[in-house]
Amino acid sequence: MQHLIELAGQFEEASKRYAAANGITRNEDWFILKLQEELGELTQVWIKLTDRGRRRGLGDAELREALADETADVLGHILLFANRNGIDLKPAIARKWRFEPS
Secondary structure (H helix, E strand, O other), X not given: OHHHHHHHHHHHHHHHHHHHHHOOOOOHHHHHHHHHHHHHHHHHHHHHHOOOOOOOOOOHHHHHXXXXXXXXXXXXXXXXXXXXXXXXXXXXXXXXXXXXXX
């Protein structure tokens, strides 16, 4: 679990830099709204990759890379949301997934 805590800290620092560079205020709503935005982007790539949306000239390799990128964004924003709201993921994972994360 220590790795996840360290990863969350890295996402937090990157997010702070991004917000400062772009004049973004990360208020309470921003964290959940940004997570929703990123999930929408992940869904959009999935729709294209599974031939249910326009690919706009993108091939499978490009879409797979975009899928990985958007998945990373969703993971980052989940960790940012948890951190901002004081959520300890270890007991939540144990309750919901029935295993003890290491």
